[in-house]
Structures are given as structure tokens and as C-alpha cells.
Amino acid sequence: MKKLINDPANVVIESLEGFADAHQDIVELHTDPIFVARTAKKPAGKVGLISGGGSGHEPLHAGFVGFGMLDAAVPGHVFTSPTPDPIVAATKEADRGAGVLHIVKNYTGDVLNFETAAELCEAEDISVATVIVNDDVAVQDSLYTAGRRGVAGTVFVEKIAGAAAERGDSLAEVARIAQATNDNVRSMGVALSACTVPHAGKPSFDLSETEIEIGIGIHGEPGRHREAMTDADGITAQLTAPVIDDLKLAAGDKVALMVNGMGGTPLSELYIVYRHARKMLEDKGVAVERSFVGDYVTSLEMQGCSVTVLKLNDELTGLLDAPVNTVAMRKGM
Amino acid sequence: MKKLINDPANVVIESLEGFADAHQDIVELHTDPIFVARTAKKPAGKVGLISGGGSGHEPLHAGFVGFGMLDAAVPGHVFTSPTPDPIVAATKEADRGAGVLHIVKNYTGDVLNFETAAELCEAEDISVATVIVNDDVAVQDSLYTAGRRGVAGTVFVEKIAGAAAERGDSLAEVARIAQATNDNVRSMGVALSACTVPHAGKPSFDLSETEIEIGIGIHGEPGRHREAMTDADGITAQLTAPVIDDLKLAAGDKVALMVNGMGGTPLSELYIVYRHARKMLEDKGVAVERSFVGDYVTSLEMQGCSVTVLKLNDELTGLLDAPVNTVAMRKGM
Numbered sequence: 290m291k292k293l294i295n296d297p298a299n300v301v302i303e304s305l306e307g308f309a310d311a312h313q314d315i316v317e318l319h320t321d322p323i324f325v326a327r328t329a330k331k332p333a334g335k336v337g338l339i340s341g342g343g344s345g346h347e348p349l350h351a352g353f354v355g356f357g358m359l360d361a362a363v364p365g366h367v368f369t370s371p372t373p374d375p376i377v378a379a380t381k382e383a384d385r386g387a388g389v390l391h392i393v394k395n396y397t398g399d400v401l402n403f404e405t406a407a408e409l410c411e412a413e414d415i416s417v418a419t420v421i422v423n424d425d426v427a428v429q430d431s432l433y434t435a436g437r438r439g440v441a442g443t444v445f446v447e448k449i450a451g452a453a454a455e456r457g458d459s460l461a462e463v464a465r466i467a468q469a470t471n472d473n474v475r476s477m478g479v480a481l482s483a484c485t486v487p488h489a490g491k492p493s494f495d496l497s498e499t500e501i502e503i504g505i506g507i508h509g510e511p512g513r514h515r516e517a518m519t520d521a522d523g524i525t526a527q528l529t530a531p532v533i534d535d536l537k538l539a540a541g542d543k544v545a546l547m548v549n550g551m552g553g554t555p556l557s558e559l560y561i562v563y564r565h566a567r568k569m570l571e572d573k574g575v576a577v578e579r580s581f582v583g584d585y586v587t588s589l590e591m592q593g594c595s596v597t598v599l600k601l602n603d604e605l606t607g608l609l610d611a612p613v614n615t616v617a618m619r620k621g622m
Numbered sequence: 623m624k625k626l627i628n629d630p631a632n633v634v635i636e637s638l639e640g641f642a643d644a645h646q647d648i649v650e651l652h653t654d655p656i657f658v659a660r661t662a663k664k665p666a667g668k669v670g671l672i673s674g675g676g677s678g679h680e681p682l683h684a685g686f687v688g689f690g691m692l693d694a695a696v697p698g699h700v701f702t703s704p705t706p707d708p709i710v711a712a713t714k715e716a717d718r719g720a721g722v723l724h725i726v727k728n729y730t731g732d733v734l735n736f737e738t739a740a741e742l743c744e745a746e747d748i749s750v751a752t753v754i755v756n757d758d759v760a761v762q763d764s765l766y767t768a769g770r771r772g773v774a775g776t777v778f779v780e781k782i783a784g785a786a787a788e789r790g791d792s793l794a795e796v797a798r799i800a801q802a803t804n805d806n807v808r809s810m811g812v813a814l815s816a817c818t819v820p821h822a823g824k825p826s827f828d829l830s831e832t833e834i835e836i837g838i839g840i841h842g843e844p845g846r847h848r849e850a851m852t853d854a855d856g857i858t859a860q861l862t863a864p865v866i867d868d869l870k871l872a873a874g875d876k877v878a879l880m881v882n883g884m885g886g887t888p889l890s891e892l893y894i895v896y897r898h899a900r901k902m903l904e905d906k907g908v909a910v911e912r913s914f915v916g917d918y919v920t921s922l923e924m925q926g927c928s929v930t931v932l933k934l935n936d937e938l939t940g941l942l943d944a945p946v947n948t949v950a951m952r953k954g955m
Contacts, residue, residue, distance in 0.1 A: 291814040291834065293854040293891035293927065303854075304890040307897030311913035347889040481624040501624065521626040521636075553886040555922045556680040557637040558626035564640030580644035584917075589888045590925065594626065619952045 290490050292590075297487035301344045301366055308351060312616050315355045319382070322375035325351040326361040326382050336454040336463045337361070337383025340392040340447060341376060342399050343368040345486070346507060349443065349586045352617030358451035359392075359615075367486050367589070368508045370398030376406035380415060388416030388460035390467060392446055394439030395423040418464035422446050424476045424597065426535045427504030427512045440507050441549040441586040441597045442474035445609070448618065452611035470605060475532045478512070478595030479524055480505035482553065484588050503527050507551075507588045521558065525565040528596040533573065536600050540574025545581065545609060547597040552587035554594055559583065566596050579609060585617070623823050630820035634677045634699055641684060645949050648688045652715070655708035658684040659694040659715050669787040669796045670694070670716025673725040673780060674709060675732050676701040678819070679840060682776065682919045685950030691784035692725075692948075700819050700922075701841045703731030709739035713748060721749030721793035723800060725779055727772030728756040751797035755779050757809045757930065759868045760837030760845045773840050774882040774919040774930045775807035778942070781951065785944035803938060808868045810861045811845070811928030813838035815886065817921050836860050840884075840921045854891065858898040861929040866906065869933050873907025878914065878942060880930040885920035887927055892916065899929050912942060918950070 294300050305325065309318035317328045324341070331337070340350045341363030350362035360383035365371035380389045389410070393403045400421060407417040424442030431438055450467035458466070480502040483492035493509040496502060501524065504512025538544065548563040550556070563582050570577055578601060586595075599605065613620045627633050638658065642651035650661045657674070664670070673683045674696025683695035693716035698704035713722045722743070726736045733754060740750040757775030764771055783800035791799070813835040816825035826842035829835060834857065837845025871877065881896040883889070896915050903910055911934060919928075932938065946953045 291831070291851050291925065293814070293857065293887065293895050295853045295855055295894065300890065300894070303897055304893040307893030307895075307900070307915070310900055310910075311893065311896055311915050344890065345888075352889075481626070498624070518624050520628045522628055524626065552888050553923055553925075554626065555678070555885050555920065556685075556917065557633065557677065557922075560637040560640030560644065561628065561633070562626055562640075563644055564636055567640070567643055577643075582640070582644050584889065587888065589890075590886055592624065592886075592923065614954070619954070621947070621952070621954045 290485050292487060294487055300487045301364060305364065315614065315616055316351065319378065322378050324361050324363045324375045324379040325354050326379065327354055331360060331385050333385050334387050335385050336387045336458065336460050337385060337389035338392065338451055338454055339363065339379045339383050339389060341371050342394050343370060345589050346586050348617035353444065353447050353615045355615035357455050357611060357613030358447050370396065370402050373402050373406040373409060376403055377409050380406060380410045380417065384415050388418065390450060390460065390463050391417060391419040392443065392450065392467060393419055393421050394443055395421050395436055396433045397435060398433065416460055418460050420446065420464060420467040420471060422471050424471065424474045426475050426531050427477050431506055432510040433508065438506050440476045440478065441547055441595050442471065442476050444585045445474050445599045446470045448613065449605055449608040452608035455611065466608065473600040473605065474597060475535045476595050476597040477528045477531055478505045478593060479503050479528055480551065480591055480593040482592040483509055484591040505593060507586060509588060521561045522565045525562045525596065526569065529566045529569045532596060532598050536598060538573060538575050538600065543576045543578045543601045544570060545579035545599040545601055546570065546577045547581040547585065549586055549595045549597060550584040551591040551593040552584060553590040553592040556583065559594055562594055578606065623818050625820060627820055633820050634697060638697065648947065648949055649684065652711065655711050657694050657696045657708045657712040658687050659712065660687055664693060664718050666718050667720050668718050669720045669791065669793050670718060670722035671725065671784055671787055672696065672712045672716050672722060674704050675727050676703060678922050679919050681950035686777065686780050686948045688948035690788050690944060690946030691780050703729065703735050706735050706739040706742060709736055710742050713739060713743045713750060717748045721751065723783060723793065723796050724750060724752040725776065725783065725800060726752055726754050727776055728754050728769055729766045729771065730768060731766065749793055751793050753779065753797060753800040753804060755804050757804065757807045759808050759864050760810050764839055765843040766841065771839050773809045773811065774880055774928050775804065775809050777918045778807050778932045779803045781946065782938055782941040785941035788944065799941065806933040806938065807930060808865045809928050809930040810864055811838050811926060812836050812857055812861055813884065813924055813926040815925040816842055817924040838926060840919060842921065854894045855898045858895045858929065859902065862899045862902045865929060865931050869931060871906060871908050871933065876909045876911045876934045877903060878912035878932040878934055879903065879910045880914040880918065882919055882928045882930060883917040884924040884926040885917060886923040886925040889916065892927055895927055911939065
């Protein structure tokens with residue numbers, strides 16, 4: 290294992306320390322318990338937004354803390370859910386009297402620990418609403434999940450719900466918009482290589498020099514099937530067609546298209562995937578109105594990508610376009 | 623070789639097509655000859671800025687085309703200099719009557735072809751000034767270079783000269799500021815793995831499971847030496863100390879610090895490197911005033927990173943902070 294790390298036990302905290310030092314204008318690191326919050330204090334009455342989950346998916350979630358998206362992010366150990374304790378602390382930090390939305394990717398550990406934290410917060414009279422993100426169309430149940438997994442669609446939920454909270458919507462309304470975003474977003478991914486969790490020290494699964502895994506999860510969970518390596522257009526078709534079908538897209542629909550890198554894929558290759566995914570949508574008469582290409586929800590150094598499509602309507606487009614100032618996503622005020 | 627590509631011969635053009643489709647608000651692709659220019663037409667009298675070089679270093683350079691940075695970028699084949707023809711075309715596109723600055727990384731092919739292009743442009747009465755970027759302290763001469771190589775410091779030259787051009791500085795003044803930036807920036811990199819050029823189909827060099835290459839070039843050119851893999855702090859020290867020495871940094875100095883990923887390195891690891899590089903600077907009494915952590919100048923899917931330090935003064939800081947709206951760097955207007 291060759292990684293730019295020191296003691297594997299300190300990977301998460303050392304990385305967060307660097308992150309917080311580098312971006313002091315946007316984020317601050319809390320260490321007891323560990324979570325990342327905005328530096329700027331939020332106005333009273335603004336609904337709080339928090340998310341979290343295992344580390345190893347950077348920039349998710351801490352990279353999306355800031356104006357227009359999250360108020361705080363709770364990172365667990367690599368690929369390990371955070372415990373309820375820091376989730377409670379982050380919820381209290383994010384609360385400004387109007388309640389807090391928990392954005393939770395659908396993994397059993399995350400769901401349970403956020404649920405426990407929500408109950409503890411409610412007992413202290415903090416209103417909590419929860420949206421479970423489950424955008425991955427690849428498989429119905431999976432290694433760590435009952436039902437569909439939550440993957441890169443989470444970024445759209447955080448962006449759109451964040452914009453709703455910023456304009457002063459109530460907790461119920463922010464939760465409704467977050468749910469509407471989740472209902473309109475679908476994803477599917479592929480792995481060309483496995484990744485190595487630092488404390489494990491070896492690849493999380495074996496994939497030969499000529500194989501790829503279609504429908505991979507963001508922790509290397511099995512997908513739909515393995516097959517021989519083929520070209521980018523062929524792979525892109527296998528990711529994009531199920532997404533189009535599941536969203537029941539038809540001529541005249543408008544979408545946002547995200548091609549997300551898993552961490553070890555050159556940006557140039559993501560644009561080749563984007564090119565063909567866009568062509569497939571346009572061939573169906575679907576208009577690609579907004580585009581996101583890059584590393585948003587990664588799996589350490591895994592090579593591969595995912596295709597995410599968000600079906601737009603005027604409300605979602607307006608909120609997606611709203612100003613944002615986070616480390617990993619910025620758009621002018 | 624497993625890559626998200628189709629025919630290796632079409633990697634660059636297909637990637638550029640995806641890039642231009644995704645970001646039509648910022649860039650447009652010219653195809654005969656191939657270069658990327660801003661969508662928005664520049665005002666008459668603004669100095670033009672162009673750069674270019676072999677592809678495979680994305681987001682450099684096309685990701686930095688837009689308000690506040692480049693007017694056009696000229697990509698060659700992967701790791702291959704563009705010919706004079708597209709450089710001339712991009713220069714003409716960028717010219718608004720006030721001349722054009724060529725920002726050229728110090729590789730023999732790039733220098734020769736930009737020089738030829740500059741002569742052809744001058745013959746058509748377009749004023750061209752050139753700055754050669756040579757920030758890499760690792761080696762004096764290298765596989766494709768006489769003198770030091772140009773690496774991630776190029777991003778600071780493009781950002782700072784771009785801001786000077788945007789405020790209306792003359793060609794001579796923009797060239798002076800670009801040169802001042804280059805004179806104050808130094809970099810050094812490390813590779814944990816090689817990368818594979820698509821049309822070659824095999825890794826550009828061999829590096830065993832336990833070795834790293836200190837002082838690597840962005841095309842995998844040999845650096846200072848190979849050694850056994852060690853921890854992040856040890857590696858960071860080997861990259862940062864020569865940069866600090868070469869810049870003759872002393873207590874009271876102010877700097878911008880960039881930790882640049884080579885393409886296949888998890889973002890979390892880049893922050894671990896940043897953390898220690900920053901500590902080394904602060905231990906010397908040097909203030910880290912601006913920070914950049916991410917993939918700016920890559921080598922396809924190479925695992926590794928570089929450390930770049932720019933010594934700041936009030937002029938450079940002001941221009942570094944100026945608004946920018948490119949695909950790979952955005953800062954509010």
C-alpha cells in the first residue's frame with residue numbers, strides 16, 4: 290500500500306486539520322466530538338442542514354459546508370458511519386431555532402445513527418427532519434444497505450435543500466424540497482479498479498486487469514455484474530440507460546447531468562463519459578440544462594465514475610442555480 | 623490498460639467536445655485548428671493571454687480559460703506539444719489590438735513551437751510577449767527540458783497575469799507581472815505510481831510497490847532519486863524544504879501554498895500533505911495567507927502530488943484575490 294498518510298489511525302483527523310487550516314474563511318473544525326461547521330455564524334431562524342457518513346468520499350461532505358449548502362458535516366472513520374454523539378453536537382451547532390434537516394445516505398449504519406441522534410435532539414427540543422438519499426439504481430439491496438444506496442445524487446440534495454434553507458424556508462418546506470430532489474435523481478457507477486482502506490492495507494476487492502464492475506457501490510460493494518473491459522461509450526451506455534429508464538425520461542424533459550469521478554480517474558476521461566451520456570439524453574429529446582463533471586463523491590483512489598441525472602423543474606433549477614460558497618462548489622453571489 | 627476512453631487516437635478531441643458541451647457558458651471549442659477560447663467576447667484593448675501544451679494535465683490549461691485568467695488554451699496530443707498552427711490561431715482569437723501574452727511551460731517542444739508561432743504573429747503585426755514558466759526546483763535539466771521544468775506554478779502565473787490583463791494593464795505590464803510571479807514561485811513533486819499514455823498502452827516508467835520517485839516531472843520524467851516509500855510527513859518534508867530554500871524564505875514572509883494532486887491521489891491525502899507543508903512554513907515564521915489544495919496540473923492517473931509555494935507581496939496578493947470565472951477556478955465577482 291502506497292498512500293500519502295502517516296499512522297493509518299490518524300488519517301481522518303490529520304486530513305480534517307489540513308482542510309480546516311486551508312479554508313479558514315469557510316469552515317472550522319470541532320474536535321470533541323469531531324465535526325466540521327461553517328466559520329460564519331448563521332442568522333437566527335435559518336433552518337440548519339447537516340450531513341455526514343464514513344470518510345473516504347471527499348469532497349463529500351465537508352467540502353459542501355458553507356453558504357448555500359450544509360451548516361455542518363460529520364465524518365466517521367474511513368467507510369464507517371459516524372456515531373450519534375458527533376451528529377448530536379453538529380445538529381446543536383446547526384440549530385438556530387428553526388430546526389435541522391439531516392441528509393442521510395441510505396446505509397444501514399448511517400440511518401441508525403442519524404435516527405438515534407435525531408431522537409436525542411428531539412428530547413432536547415430541537416426539531417429534526419430527515420431525508421434519506423437513495424439514488425443508486427444499480428441494485429435493490431446491497432452489502433450495507435436495505436433498499437437502494439445513496440451516492441452522488443446526495444450532492445444535488447445538499448445543494449438544492451441548502452438554497453431553500455438560505456432563502457428562509459421552514460423546516461417542513463426544506464424537507465419537502467430535499468425529498469423532491471431525491472425523488473427526481475438517479476445514479477449508477479462503474480469501477481475499473483478497487484480502492485484500499487488505509488487501516489485494511491489491501492484492496493477492498495479483486496478486479497482483474499481486464500474486468501470492470503458495473504453498478505459498483507461507493508465502498509466497493511458489489512454491483513450488477515462484472516464484465517470484460519470495453520470502451521467508454523459502451524460503459525457509459527450501461528450506466529446511463531438504466532438511469533434514463535428509472536426516471537422515465539421523455540422528449541421535452543430537462544435535466545442536470547453529473548459525471549462524478551471515483552477519485553483515481555483522470556478528468557479528461559470523465560469528459561469523454563459526459564460527452565456520450567449527454568448524447569444519449571439528447572437523442573431521446575432530453576435537454577441537458579446544467580452540467581457537473583469532476584470528483585464530488587469519491588471512493589478513495591478508486592478508478593471509475595458514476596452518472597447522475599436530476600430531472601429538473603423550475604423550482605429545482607432555480608435552487609440549483611442559487612449562489613453557493615463552499616470549498617468544493619462555488620457560484621457567484 | 624483500463625481507461626474510460628474509446629479509440630486512443632480520439633482521446634483529446636472527445637474529451638474537449640465533452641468539456642465544451644458541459645461548459646458552454648464559459649468556453650467554446652474551435653476545431654480547425656483545435657483550441658479552446660472564451661465564449662464571451664473580450665473588450666477591445668484588453669491584453670490577450672494564451673497558454674497551452676501537451677494534454678493529460680487537466681484541468682490545465684483549458685480549465686483556466688475564462689474571465690480573470692486565459693483567453694484561449696491550445697492543447698496538443700497527450701504529453702505532446704501543440705504545433706505552431708493552432709497557437710497562431712489562438713493568438714489571433716485572443717488579440718483585441720493590445721497584444722497577447724504567451725504563457726509557456728519550459729519544455730523544449732513548447733518553447734520552440736510558441737516561439738515560431740510568436741514570430742508568425744509578429745509578421746502579421748500582432749504584438750506577442752512570452753513568459754517561460756520554470757518553477758520546478760527538482761532538477762536543473764530534464765528529459766524534455768533545458769533548465770528547470772514548468773509545473774504547477776503555471777496556475778499562479780495564469781491567475782495573476784490574467785487579473786492584470788482584466789484590469790486593463792498594457793502588454794509590457796502584464797508580461798512584467800507574469801515574470802514577477804514566475805520569479806517568486808517554486809514547486810517540487812513526488813510520484814507514487816506511473817501513468818499510462820493512451821496510445822502507448824503501458825506505464826511510462828516502472829516503480830515498484832515499495833518505491834517512490836522524489837522530484838518527478840509531470841510527464842513522469844526522472845526526478846532527483848528513488849527511495850523506499852515512507853510516511854506523508856517525511857515525503858512532504860522532502861518536497862517542501864528545497865522549495866523553502868530556493869525561495870530563501872525567512873520569518874515574516876507571506877506565501878500562497880498549493881498542494882497539487884497528480885490525478886490519482888485522494889483529496890484526503892492532499893490535505894495531509896498540506897497540513898505538514900503548512901507546519902514547516904509556519905515553523906520558519908512564514909505566514910500561509912492563501913491556500914489551494916486539489917488537482918490543478920495532473921499527469922493523467924498518476925498517484926502523487928506536488929508542493930508549490932508563491933512568495934507574496936501586496937501586488938501579487940491583490941491580483942491573486944481578484945475575481946475569476948473559469949471551469950476549474952471560481953471566485954466571486
